Amino acid sequence: MNTDSENYYDYDGLLKRAISQLPEEVFKDVRFEIPHAESFVEGNRTIIKNFRDIAKAINRDVQFFAKYVMKELGTAGDVEGQRLILQGKFGNYMINSKIKNFVEEYVLCPECGKPDTKIVKEGRIHFLKCMACGAMKPIKLI
Known part of the structure; x- marks a missing residue:
């Protein structure tokens, strides 16, 4: 006996429908690699030549990213064009x-490990929201 309610709750049908509604990025199996900084010391300053390219590759705001790097290294600096100029001498290993x-x-993403995330604000709290799996993790802004 085949009723409408049995067809409505057909597991395979529901699964196929759910999979068809997921974004294409979920099915891509491209390994994400963190870009390496190209840096050199000039006098008493360290210059990261490809800083803006790194920020673009990880899909984050250049100023937010620069603020984090400067805070972690305990120094001041400025973004000029493609470069980040830091006060002080820092090795490539430390920067990377x-x-x-x-x-x-x-x-x-802390759940699926994919880089398809955005920083969103809900109320007074900032979250790292994954566009691939939908997970949300509260984060502290710099």
């Missing part, structure tokens, strides 16, 4: 480790 920490805290 701070960028990696930023990506883990403010870019990658």
Whole structure:
């Protein structure tokens, strides 16, 4: 006996319908790699040549990203064109480790590990919201 209610609750049919409504990014199996900073020391300053490109690759605001890096390194600096100019001498390893920490805290989803996230504000709280799986994690702004 096949009734309308049995067809309505057909598991395979509901599953196919749910999968068809997911965004295409969920099914892409592209491995996300954190871009490496190209930096050099000039006098008493450290210059990251590809800073704006890194910010674009991780899909974050350049000023927000720069503020984090400067705070973590305990220094001042300015974004000029493509570059971030920092006061003081910092090694490439130290800069890349701070960028990696930023990506883990403010870019990658804590549930699915994908970089398809946005920072959204609800009330007075900021969240890292994943566009792939829908997870939300409260974050502290810098």
